[in-house]
């Protein structure tokens with residue numbers, strides 16, 4: 001096996017095109033369409049601007065590249081997707097223009113894997129074509145994302161599921177054509193065998209959006225794209241179960257890894273954008289007779305940022321490469337995805353803060369993209385599970401095969417190791433040193 005960090009010339013040409021297209025055609029949308037739902041909501045005015053761009057991406061064969069060819073994607077694999085996503089991460093609109101927007105990507109994945117033919121025809125096909133958007137609803141107000149604490153339940157009434165309970169922070173619920181909802185279907189057993197994922201069309205009676213919630217302090221209460229949901233005797237056919245009844249946990253688990261690594265790939269794009277801004281500012285601003293770039297503390301910030309971004313990027317690409325090798329979420333893939341998920345808010349915080357700081361008051365203002373980026377720092381520590389949960393997973397996996405030392409001293413206790421080493425070299429040590 002060869003270790004190789006090069007990109008094939010053919011694919012590099014695609015990346016070059018993507019970078020130009022994102023910069024010239026998509027990033028301007030970020031400046032004009034500012035509402036939280038604009039990149040996702042089929043009802044938004046931004047959609048009119050996005051549709052022709054999506055056509056160009058489809059014609060270039062770069063639409064929905066997270067998917068295999070059987071689902072209309074290119075089947076490039078995660079490593080190539082990683083290289084693409086680190087460009088798409090520079091713009092809020094780029095993932096939707098390229099058909100790789102969460103939560104639709106993960107929902108398409110589970111519909112493809114677990115859906116019946118009817119479910120695929122009704123929901124997967126229009127989702128893949130970018131005609132509709134979807135929602136994935138698992139988190140509950142009292143439980144966070146810990147399935148062991150979930151109470152939102154579905155019980156069977158003949159051939160109908162009757163859903164009761166509440167869900168929280170269900171992204172894009174308001175604009176979605178359908179929701180995939182994780183429900184407790186057997187409270188008497190553990191959640192990994194007692195829950196079911198159920199497809200609920202958005203207009204089903206009994207599904208109420210109590211209100212929408214926004215991320216950040218600026219939007220009005222009730223605005224935003226994350227739904228606080230209430231199900232009151234909400235009835236859907238039994239055939240709307242996605243996957244086997246009782247196996248909702250398995251279905252949910254199989255979509256979360258992809259979402260996490262795709263966020264990390266896009267975060268690389270955001271980090272590089274912050275570094276670009278930091279560098280331009282450093283060579284442009286002069287104070288006390290020299291450029292910021294000539295001051296050592298500024299140089300340190302640039303060097304530290306570059307190093308952290310490179311380390312993070314290589315870890316993300318390594319995890320993507322492992323996914324391609326293992327063809328899925330094996331134990332070693334899960335470990336790397338949890339590790340990068342846990343590292344992500346820290347790298348973002350360090351790099352974006354430095355970029356803000358170097359820009360002074362301009363950085364604090366709403367006249368650069370930096371304050372928008374700052375909002376992602378805490379978000380990336382919470383979305384898809386808090387940092388602590390991922391660190392615990394990494395540590396448990398590392399410790400799984402580590403044995404305790406026998407007796408009071410560790411295996412690396414120097415007096416014992418030295419005695420062993422002296423015995424090993426005894427014949428040489430007994431000789432007189434030659435002068």
Ligand SMILES: Cc1cc2nc3c(=O)[nH]c(=O)nc-3n(C[C@H](O)[C@H](O)[C@H](O)COP(=O)(O)OP(=O)(O)OC[C@H]3O[C@@H](n4cnc5c(N)ncnc54)[C@H](O)[C@@H]3O)c2cc1C
Pocket residue numbers: 103136137138139141143144145146168169170171172215226379382383384385386387388389
């Ligand atoms: C922007 C955004 C979009 C989201 N979109 C969706 C969506 O589409 N669908 C969906 O279902 N959910 C969504 N969520 C919800 C998300 O999955 C949860 O917010 C997340 O899993 C944490 O749950 P919580 O917010 O209730 O926090 P809690 O679970 O209450 O955690 C709060 C804090 O408690 C501590 N903590 C929690 N658990 C542990 C632990 N095991 N060990 C140590 N400390 C712990 C941590 O410090 C953590 O930050 C979204 C969240 C955000 C921010």
